[in-house]
Amino acid sequence: MTETLSPSEIAAWDAAHFMHPFTDHQALSERGVKVITQAQGIYVHDSDGNTLLDAMSGLWCVNVGYGRQELANAAAEQMMRLPYYNAFFNTTNEPAVRLAKQLIDLAPPSGDQRFTHVFYSSSGSESNDSNVRMVRRYWDLLGQPERKIIIGRVNGYHGSTMAGASLGGMSGMHAQGDLPIPNITHVEQPHYGDKRLPGETEAEFGVRAARWLEEKILEVGPEKVAAFIGEPVQGAGGVIVPPDTYWPEIQRIVDQYGILLISDEVICAFGRLGHWFAYERFGMRPDLVTFAKGITSGYVPLGGVLVGDKVARVLIEKGGEFNHGYTYSGHPVACAVALANLDIMKREGLVERVRDDTGPYLADKYAELAQHPLVGATQTCGLVAALWLCQDKATGAAFDASLEVGMRCRAHCFDNGLIMRAVGDRMIIAPPLVMTRADIDVLMLRIRKVLDLTLQGLRAEGVMAAE
Numbered sequence: 508m509t510e511t512l513s514p515s516e517i518a519a520w521d522a523a524h525f526m527h528p529f530t531d532h533q534a535l536s537e538r539g540v541k542v543i544t545q546a547q548g549i550y551v552h553d554s555d556g557n558t559l560l561d562a563m564s565g566l567w568c569v570n571v572g573y574g575r576q577e578l579a580n581a582a583a584e585q586m587m588r589l590p591y592y593n594a595f596f597n598t599t600n601e602p603a604v605r606l607a608k609q610l611i612d613l614a615p616p617s618g619d620q621r622f623t624h625v626f627y628s629s630s631g632s633e634s635n636d637s638n639v640r641m642v643r644r645y646w647d648l649l650g651q652p653e654r655k656i657i658i659g660r661v662n663g664y665h666g667s668t669m670a671g672a673s674l675g676g677m678s679g680m681h682a683q684g685d686l687p688i689p690n691i692t693h694v695e696q697p698h699y700g701d702k703r704l705p706g707e708t709e710a711e712f713g714v715r716a717a718r719w720l721e722e723k724i725l726e727v728g729p730e731k732v733a734a735f736i737g738e739p740v741q742g743a744g745g746v747i748v749p750p751d752t753y754w755p756e757i758q759r760i761v762d763q764y765g766i767l768l769i770s771d772e773v774i775c776a777f778g779r780l781g782h783w784f785a786y787e788r789f790g791m792r793p794d795l796v797t798f799a800k801g802i803t804s805g806y807v808p809l810g811g812v813l814v815g816d817k818v819a820r821v822l823i824e825k826g827g828e829f830n831h832g833y834t835y836s837g838h839p840v841a842c843a844v845a846l847a848n849l850d851i852m853k854r855e856g857l858v859e860r861v862r863d864d865t866g867p868y869l870a871d872k873y874a875e876l877a878q879h880p881l882v883g884a885t886q887t888c889g890l891v892a893a894l895w896l897c898q899d900k901a902t903g904a905a906f907d908a909s910l911e912v913g914m915r916c917r918a919h920c921f922d923n924g925l926i927m928r929a930v931g932d933r934m935i936i937a938p939p940l941v942m943t944r945a946d947i948d949v950l951m952l953r954i955r956k957v958l959d960l961t962l963q964g965l966r967a968e969g970v971m972a973a974e
């Protein structure tokens with residue numbers, strides 16, 4: 508950039524020309540846009556001079572925190588050596604190959620198969636489009652072209668392209684643009700708080716929820732089902748951590764009916780749950796793993812799919828040309844930044860830190876937070892966490908949705924140096940993995956403050972009884 512715009516110029520040009528993702532533009536122009544100017548460590552700065560603790564890591568991606576010189580250096584060096592070359596016509600490049608090898612080395616065995624190959628894209632959505640293409644091609648090559656149906660979950664999120672939004676189970680997205688595309692269907696999510704029966708334990712619920720998949724397979728015909736896709740922990744849906752019994756039962760079902768399992772780890776991989784890959788944490792044995800976001804800590808776009816040897820062998824040995832790929836598949840700069848990012852994560856022991864230290868510490872702090880009068884329940888897993896704002900702790904009664912209590916709480920966050928997301932009345936966080944215990948203490952003070960302010964407001968309005 509050669510010139511600097513004033514904050515009001517940025518706001519005006521934004522309103523005139525920048526069509527934002529997932530945004531009501533009329534509402535945005537009334538509210539006014541916030542200009543983020545720079546960031547360092549776990550903090551972002553805006554043009555009003557505020558410093559905000561970014562407990563969402565941007566959008567679930569800035570795992571190593573902001574301002575890492577090494578990542579900028581890796582990009583600059585690679586740009587000067589080879590900024591771009593395609594991988595379509597018998598050519599390759601060193602960063603793409605080194606990264607593929609490194610990912611394969613990091614990925615633990617998936618049952619009796621190993622991940623052997625990486626297919627690259629530039630985002631999570633594209634990667635899930637690639638999954639649809641690969642899964643359907645796999646079954647075609649095995650002489651079972653009738654296996655086309657892919658089953659996802661209500662309130663799952665798999666991206667915003669036609670296939671990504673179809674695999675996901677967001678009703679608002681399906682309502683726009685004739686989605687889902689054909690041969691994609693959904694089962695209910697494993698949300699214990701919402702879906703349990705009276706007296707049902709979490710473990711019992713997990714098994715029952717997994718069996719919704721079996722019911723769906725039998726309903727549509729097992730011979731027509733190609734794959735099941737799920738996020739190990741649902742992210743955009745509100746940080747919904749399934750019971751430990753859920754994924755093993757899903758695994759039994761996909762094994763029994765011989766269907767492929769796709770673990771969408773766009774949020775969950777690269778240390779977010781205290782493991783390089785989340786399937787290890789939950790006892791899943793996926794055939795394909797979607798990744799994006801944290802692989803470059805969001806510094807540049809990169810996504811892809813880890814392909815297990817079962818699918819890779821069929822595509823490679825029987826497939827001939829696979830008519831699918833992107834201009835930026837194996838982008839050398841993106842891959843170089845990913846390699847530098849993984850180096851930082853290894854050197855600083857971030858995955859182990861989340862698993863053994865900061866993850867358990869955050870879990871303790873969130874358990875304490877559950878005592879707050881506004882908090883109905885909390886859940887954490889590694890460095891993702893949710894707290895549920897409820898009208899009545901004793902009965903578990905939810906707030907009337909029209910009160911938009913989550914949005915009120917979120918507004919207090921922005922005014923009190925904190926970025927936390929609201930999904931309905933679930934307040935969610937996914938802070939950078941470089942957080943220390945001292946950073947978590949600061950985070951908890953801010954969260955308590957915004958909860959207190961939200962509670963005060965609700966009491967002043969008579970929505971909640973005074974103490």
Ligand code: PXG
Pocket residue numbers: 566629630631632633635664665666667671738742743744771772773774799800810
């Ligand atoms: N899968 C999962 C599990 C994701 O979380 C995608 C795929 C798509 O990735 P791309 O890179 O195409 O955006 C995601 C993305 C939110 C929010 O509101 C979450 C995502 C994206 C945008 C908003 O929490 N996750």
